[in-house]
Amino acid sequence: MTRPVRNIIASSRRAATAMADNSTPFIYNEWYVAAFGEELGRALLARRILGRRVVLYRTEAGHPVALEDRCPHRSFPLSESSLEGDTIVCGYHGFRYNTEGDLVEVPSQNACPKGIGVHAYPLVERGPLVWIxxxxxxxxxxSRIPHQEWFDSGDWEYSTGYLYHRGNYVSMHENLMDLTHLSYLHADTIGTPDYAGAPYDMDLTEGNYKLHRRVVPTRLSPVWGKSTGLDGLDSAARLITSEFVSPALHRVSGTFYDSALPDGERPEYRICTAHILTPETAHTMHYFLVHGRDFATEDEHITKFMHEQLFAAFEEDVVGLGKLEDVLKERDDSTFEISVASDAPAIATRTYLKKRAEQDAGPAFGVNA
Ligand code: FES
Ligand SMILES: [Fe+2]
Incomplete structure (x- = not known):
């Protein structure tokens, strides 16, 4: 049987191993989102981030705190302990830790050992997100926090959501840089049949990869059509830019309009989604999402409608990539991947993640859990 080779740009095992996958160590020298700010309060929240156990809470003054979630006495989880004022009292023998992670009290003795404690991770709260x-x-x-200015803009309305993903974060980055899957994995939600074959161009600047896709004319999926009023038109335009911003964040922005109207006279509708990827373990990920729009910002029905529609689509990614992860867990030395021309942005992204992991990960910062 003759197999078509045109457009296959990488099919060797060597090319595949140059790209990050679920065996690649985490990149620790980056800011990641630990939680939505609204998740943090006076209850202790346990979360595993980059393979490490972390306990999160707010002080009485409202400042977020993140500590290593393991009492160094006998490894009891501090997240299963109690908050007294701004300190955590271990639920096993009562050792007390302050917000800096310092051990400040041992109930069974008068003197508290000095210079002992748990790691305290720096946090920065920006908009709806808490970065760690x-x-x-x-x-x-x-200054390297990839904060999104549109969170702060009064011209944008946004909603937030979280999905727990049973897959490695690398395949989610790849998914976001490869929008040809919209016509298939998302055929019932945000995909249209013409999307996969629509013209595209890319900007593959090291560490900041952009994929622009232009679908004109088209019919919009209900989530965009019904919310903009362009529903049912065959002359709609859908311009999408998918951008790798950092190992922790990917931004998808879109513009919609009626291409039958003259340039300059047609209303344009813009959306933006921050896809926030925080690795939990080698095979799981926290998926935080912030979706915004610059039109009908006062209309709560549209906010609710778009949120439901989009999260149905994001759920499709989570389910689909979860299945993919199950297959990838069985990978062995004979496993290889073929890639085609449209995979170039995803290949650039995965190659960069691999390079960063090799540069940044080290024994001092642990390996994948
Ligand atoms: S395990 Fe925490 S005080 Fe003993
Ligand atoms: Fe998707």
Whole structure:
């Protein structure tokens, strides 16, 4: 049997191993989202992030705190302990830790050992998100938080949501840089048959990869059509840019309009989704989502409608990539991947993640759990 080879740009095992996958160590020297701000309060929240157990809470003054979730006495989880004022009292023998993670009281003795405690992770709250730094303390730089300015803009309305994903974060990045899957995996939600074959171009600048797809004319999926009023038109335009911003964040932005109307006279409707990927383990991920729009910002029905429609689609990714993860867990040395021309942005992204992991991960920061 003759197999078509045109457009196959990488089919060797060597090419596949140059790309990150679920065996690639985590990249610790990046900001990741630990939680939505609204999740944090006076109850202790346990969350595993980059393979490490973390306990999160707010002080009485409302400041977020993240500590290593393991009492160094006998490893009792601090998240199963109690909050007294701003300190955590271990639920096993009562050792007390302050917000810096310092051990400040041992009930069974008068003197408290000095210089002992748990790791305290720096947190920064921006908009609806709480970012955590789990990397080298000397490389902490708040200016590298990939904050999204549109969160702060009064011109945008947004809704948030969370999905627990039983898959590695690398395949989710790849999914987001490969929008040809919309016509198939999302055929019943946000995909249209013409989407996979629509013209595209890309900007593969090191560490910031952009994929622009232009679907004109088209019919919009209900989520965009019904919310913009362009529903039912065959002349709609759908311009989508998918952008890898950092190992923790991917932004998809879109513009919709009626291409039958003259340029400059037609209303344009913009949306943006922050896909926030926080690895939990090698095979699981926290998937935080913030979806915004710059039209009908006062209309709560549209907010609710779009949220339901979009989360049905994001759920399709979670289910689909969960199945893929099950297959990938069985990978062995004979496993290879073929790639085609439209995979170039995803290949660039995975190659970058692999390179960053090799640069950043080290014994001091652990390996995948
Ligand atoms: S395990 Fe925490 S005080 Fe003993
Ligand atoms: Fe998808």
């Amino acid at each position: 730094w789990m990397g080298d303390p000397d490389r902490l730089d708040e």
